[in-house]
Amino acid sequence: MxxxxxxxxxxxxxxxxxEVAPGERLTERWLEGRFGGSRTPVRAALVRLEAEELVRRDGRNWMVAPIELGEIAALAEFREAVESSAVRLACERASEVDIDAVTELLDACEPDAPREEWHRVGTDFHVxxxxxxxxxxxxxxxxxxMTRLxxxxWLELRTEQSRDHAWAEHRLLLDLIRRREADAAAQAICEHIRDTRDRLLTSLEEDRRSLRARGFAIVGKA
Amino acid sequence: MxxxxxxxxxxxxxxxxxEVAPGERLTERWLEGRFGGSRTPVRAALVRLEAEELVRRDGRNWMVAPIELGEIAALAEFREAVESSAVRLACERASEVDIDAVTELLDACEPDAPREEWHRVGTDFHVxxxxxxxxxxxxxxxxxxMTRLxxxxWLELRTEQSRDHAWAEHRLLLDLIRRREADAAAQAICEHIRDTRDRLLTSLEEDRRSLRARGFAIVGKA
DNA sequence: GATACCATCTTGGGATACCAAACTGGTATC
DNA sequence: GATACCAGTTTGGTATCCCAAGATGGTATC
Known part of the structure; x- marks a missing residue:
């Protein structure tokens, strides 16, 4: 590679x-030293990350994309559009075995699995x-x-209940897809997305001060 | 800049x-000479265009993204999801003056305007x-x-009728948004998208041979 | 005549040197 | 004391050089 x-x-x-804070400034020379390559591959990587909007230009400089509260609401709207359509098509097209494979993805997450695991599966599930x-x-x-979110x-402090709640919504959704109930499935995922949005916004708004203190740029308002 | x-x-x-054919191979050195810059900015530009999927890697080489017929159908599905949601939100949120501005965009396109103009406005309208x-x-x-499409x-040979037909659909859509009829507007744009898809696929399939002869890579099947 | 092999050339990947612009800190002037 | 200005430093933008891998084409061998 x-x-x-x-x-x-x-x-x-x-x-x-x-590991690098949202809003943090990045210099090509620091990355050069950090990763042991020269500026050429560093810059190419930055340009790619810029396209993924994980990194952004700040004038002539590079910075890690800050977390924008306003973006979270807009993203929820976007997800409703895209994911509800995807779910409807899934009801038409998904094979039983493919649906089962997604179910197994959920099951693979033990209750005492590390937080990273829950985070990853929570993202992968939607994909x-x-x-x-x-x-x-x-x-x-x-x-x-999901990458943007x-x-x-990760920052959201998740209680075990809210985690279980989300997982229950995931299982419900899969059941509806398996039973090919497109309307209900679409509605279920929209509700799930709105739930997530509300939890995220509440949590971030509450912790905003302390997160800022950790050097994390949480900008804008919901 | x-x-x-x-x-x-x-x-x-x-x-x-x-101006460069779909599927055509690009070498950094050729671009270097063509644009008069050195390889560094050329490579950065290629990486960005790769992110926009207008340029693609072919092994170690660069190529202009080919036109894929299979993509057109999938793109129509995606557009239905995204644009119908956008239209619904527009019905809730758009101001009269903003809607009027879009109407003027359509009106600005004279019947005898050059093909480039129709093409551009046809894209911009949806955005x-x-x-x-x-x-x-x-x-x-x-x-x-719209960029992907x-x-x-552009390749689609458009008769004056089909052009008028599309424009009528555009005007109908704006009227429905103005009257805040979200369901009807969403349905209207979905039909419009499907119409466009059918016309595109028919046209490209018919002209595929001659386009190939011009060196254009039109790959896959619908 | 076909095929396997080798020299050569082309091409992208990476490293480095140089430049110009922006930022920084300090000083001198009002 | 505040402000304007200047030198030094940092940083990204660009050009260029080197390298290794892959493509090419020619030749020798069977």
């Missing part, structure tokens, strides 16, 4: 895991459901949206 | 205007309608989808 790929993947991981639609554009749109979801 | 920007914009224009939703993600999704739309 090329160095550019490696740098891209590593920096991406650092951003998503909040995998989108994949049941068979439409590449819907899949990519969902994957992109990833850091906010 | 930086050279990278210039090269990016120029090459993008060349691709969208079919501007999406803009009425006020949701950045929906706007970007529509803009991206741009070259296929």
């Amino acid at each position: 090329s160095q550019m790929q490696q740098i891209h993947d590593q920096l991406r991981e650092m951003i998503l895991s909040l 995998e459901v989108a994949r049941l639609s068979g439409n590449e554009f819907l899949i990519k749109a969902v994957a992109g949206a 990833s850091r906010a979801r | 930086s050279q990278m920007q210039q090269i990016h914009d120029q090459l993008r224009e060349m691709i969208l205007s079919l 501007e309608v999406a803009r009425l939703s006020g949701n950045e993600f929906l706007i970007k999704a529509v803009a991206g989808a 741009s070259r296929a739309r």
Whole structure:
């Protein structure tokens, strides 16, 4: 694999895991030293990450994309559009075995699994459901949206109840798809998305001060 | 503006205007000579265009993205999801003056306007309608989808009737938005999208042979 | 005549050197 | 004391050089 790929993947991981703070400034020379490549692959990686909107230009400089509260509401709206359509198509097209595979994804998450695991599966679930639609554009749109939400979801302090609640919604959704109840499934996912949005916004708004103190740029208002 | 920007914009224009053929191989050194910059900005521009999926890797080489027939059907599905939601939100949120502005966009296109003009307005219309939703993600999704369709739309031989037909559908849609009839408007745009898809696929399938002869890679099947 | 192999050339990947613009800190002047 | 200005430093933008891998074409061998 090329160095550019490696740098891209590593920096991406650092951003998503909040190892580098949202809003933090990045210099090409620091990254050069950090990853041991020269500026050429570093810049290529930055350009790619810019396209994924994980990194942004601030004048002439680079910065890690801040978390924008206003974006979370808009993203929920977008997800409703895309995911409800994906779910409807999934009801028409998904095979039993493919649906079962997604169910197993949920089951694989033990109650005492580490937080990383829950976070990852919570993201992957939506992408995998989108994949049941068979439409590449819907899949990519969902994957992109979940990436954008990833850091906010990580910051959300999740109680065991709210986690169980979300998982119950996931299982309900899969059941509806399996029974090919398109309208109900679409409605279920829309409600789930709105639930998530509300929990995220409440949580971030509450913790905004302390997150700022950790150097995280949480900007805008819901 | 930086050279990278210039090269990016120029090459993008060349691709969208079919000045370079879909599927054509691009070498960094050729672009270097063509645009008068060095390889560094050329490569940065290519990476950006790759992110927009106008350019693609073919092994280690670069190529102009081919036109894929299978993509057109999937894109129509995606557009239905995104644009119908955008239109519904537009019915809730768009101001009269904003709707009027989009109407003027259509009116500005004289019957004897050059083909480029019709093509551009036909694309912009959908983006501007999406803009009425006020949701950045929906706007970007529509803009991206229209970009992906741009070259296929250009290749379509359009009769004056089919052009008038499309324009009538556009006007109908705006009227429905103005009257805040969300369901009807959403249905109208879905029908319009399906009409467009059918016309595109028919046209491309028919002309496939001659387009191939011009060196255009039209791959896959609908 | 076909095929396997080798020299050569092309091409993208990466490293580095240089430049210009922006920022920083300090100083001198009002 | 405030402000305007200047030198030094940092940083991204660009050009260019080197390298390894892959493509090419020609030749020798069977």
